Amino acid sequence: MSKDVDSTDLKIISALQENSSESVKSLAKRLGVHPNTMLQRLKKLESSHIIKKYTAQIDYSKVGYDLHVLFMGKVRKGRAGDMAQLKDLLNIKEIEALYATTGSWDLMGILRVKNRDHLLEVIQQIGRNEIITKTASHLVLFTYKDPQDFNPF
Numbered sequence: 001m002s003k004d005v006d007s008t009d010l011k012i013i014s015a016l017q018e019n020s021s022e023s024v025k026s027l028a029k030r031l032g033v034h035p036n037t038m039l040q041r042l043k044k045l046e047s048s049h050i051i052k053k054y055t056a057q058i059d060y061s062k063v064g065y066d067l068h069v070l071f072m073g074k075v076r077k078g079r080a081g082d083m084a085q086l087k088d089l090l091n092i093k094e095i096e097a098l099y100a101t102t103g104s105w106d107l108m109g110i111l112r113v114k115n116r117d118h119l120l121e122v123i124q125q126i127g128r129n130e131i132i133t134k135t136a137s138h139l140v141l142f143t144y145k146d147p148q149d150f151n152p153f
Helices: 007-018 024-031 035-047 083-090 116-127
Strands: 067-075 095-100 107-113 132-139
Touching (some): 007 035, 083 095, 116 132
Antiparallel strands (some): 067 132
């Protein structure tokens, strides 16, 4: 544990991961912390970028994005970390996450698309990036645990 983060901070982080819309007053009462102390701790966690942002967990299938896809990409040697070369990939709104990786593939990402035709369009758009040499994609059939469910505290 970092010297800047104590057990109370970890309890706050854990509680916010469960419900980031809970009011400061309610959160303070539930965790047994004075509301002013809670506010100060939240500001400290935000300013130190431990809390990056507050967000909602969306069921994308209910808003028309029925396919959840994992994709991998190979890039020209030594270029995966070159963000300038990847900036057009970052502008593809269907890419939920994009990672430079070790192993057989240089990039891995998560896509949210409406259907197979939409998937084909996005994969072709990814492939048009000049440093991408190969792609592969895998449909997610079922999600057992989402990244938002990660809460080690």
